[in-house]
Amino acid sequence: xxxxxxxxxxxxxxxxxxxxxxxxxxxxxxxxxxxxxxxxxxxxxxxxxxxxxxxxxxxxxxxxxxxxxxxxxxxxxxxxxxxxxxxxxxxxxxxxxxxxxxxxxxxxxxxxxxx
Numbered sequence: 001x002x003x004x005x006x007x008x009x010x011x012x013x014x015x016x017x018x019x020x021x022x023x024x025x026x027x028x029x030x031x032x033x034x035x036x037x038x039x040x041x042x043x044x045x046x047x048x049x050x051x052x053x054x055x056x057x058x059x060x061x062x063x064x065x066x067x068x069x070x071x072x073x074x075x076x077x078x079x080x081x082x083x084x085x086x087x088x089x090x091x092x093x094x095x096x097x098x099x100x101x102x103x104x105x106x107x108x109x110x111x112x113x114x115x
Contacts, residue, residue: 011079018109022089025081031074032098032106044070048100052077054112055093062086070098087114 011020011028020026030052034042042048051063052075063086067075079087092114096107 006112017113018094019113019115020079022087022114023081023084024079025084026079028077029074030077030078030096031072034073034098034104034106042104044073044098046098048098049076050096050098050106053095053097054087055095058095062092087112089114 007021008019010024011018011026012070013019018028032044032050034044036042046069048068048070050070053061054063054065056062063083065075065077090113091114092112094107094112095105096110098104098106
């Protein structure tokens with residue numbers, strides 16, 4: 001009898017790359033641990049916003065996730081049917097910025113892969 005290979009968990013993080021299978025729907029939570037130059041915690045809250053911008057391998061913006069009034073220094077990206085349809089198989093890059101009293105780049109050029 002032959003064994004059928006199973007799929008890997010989707011989504012998943014492999015060597016720092018967020019991966020999932022094309023057309024899967026899911027929620028992806030991201031938490032931030034932000035420190036200032038003195039090592040003090042920066043807590044995002046009312047009046048702060050976070051933007052997660054995802055680009056394809058040609059540098060074209062595929063999707064921007066925008067969040068206002070952050071709580072618990074975290075956001076949740078929702079990949080519903082409409083959103084996941086924007087991501088055919090391929091390699092993508094994302095940036096995360098926080099805006100409030102100051103603008104902070106939290107991630108720059110990180111990778112996502114859709115299989």
